[in-house]
Amino acid sequence: MTAMDTTLHICWQLFEQFLELSLMSVGGAISLVSEMHRRLVIEGGLLSDTDFTNSIALAQAAPGPNVLFVALIGWYSAGLGGSLSSMLGVMLPSTTLALTASRWVGVRRHWLGVRAFQSGMTPVTVGLLLATGWLLAPSVQHPGPLGLSITVAWLVWRTKAPLIGLIAIGGLLGALGWV
Secondary structure, three states, X not given: OOHHHHHHHHHHHHHHHHHHHXXXXXOOHHHHHHHHHHXXXXXXXXXXXXXXXXXXXXXXXXXXXXXXXXXXXXXXXXXXXXXXXXXXXXXHHHHHHHHHHHHHHHHHOOOHHHHHHHHHHHHHHXXXXXXXXXXXXXXXXXXXXXXXXXXXXXXXXXXXXXXXXXXXXXXXXXXXXXX
């Protein structure tokens, strides 16, 4: 198999994996990090654990949509082709479904079943985000970030603290090497 054939094969694998994962991404693609890790790193061997974690960290630090980490996962796996196939795979089904569902729900938002479904999806999203945190936690060198995350979550939940101020404090603590 030539290098070009291998790259095309990896691009197709990425497209298929992200196409399947896309429809499960309740709360955004970030909520499926643990499943992506299992499929792409552990089972598929398409990229290393370090490259996977770096993709998420870099995309979360950069301005723009959170889904950028999918493009970086594709980039680490197969370059530009991997990046494009990953993004197309993750965006195509979920965007189509979201547009269709939002139009349908917009007309029927007063229905009890629609309101119940929306309320029921909140714990699912929170659970998926907690699974993501659990997966990424072992890469933390010391407990500072966990304590800071818990403190910030409590402040957001219980106070009217300005979010931009909390982000600035977190950035300052990180720059000083405290977390």
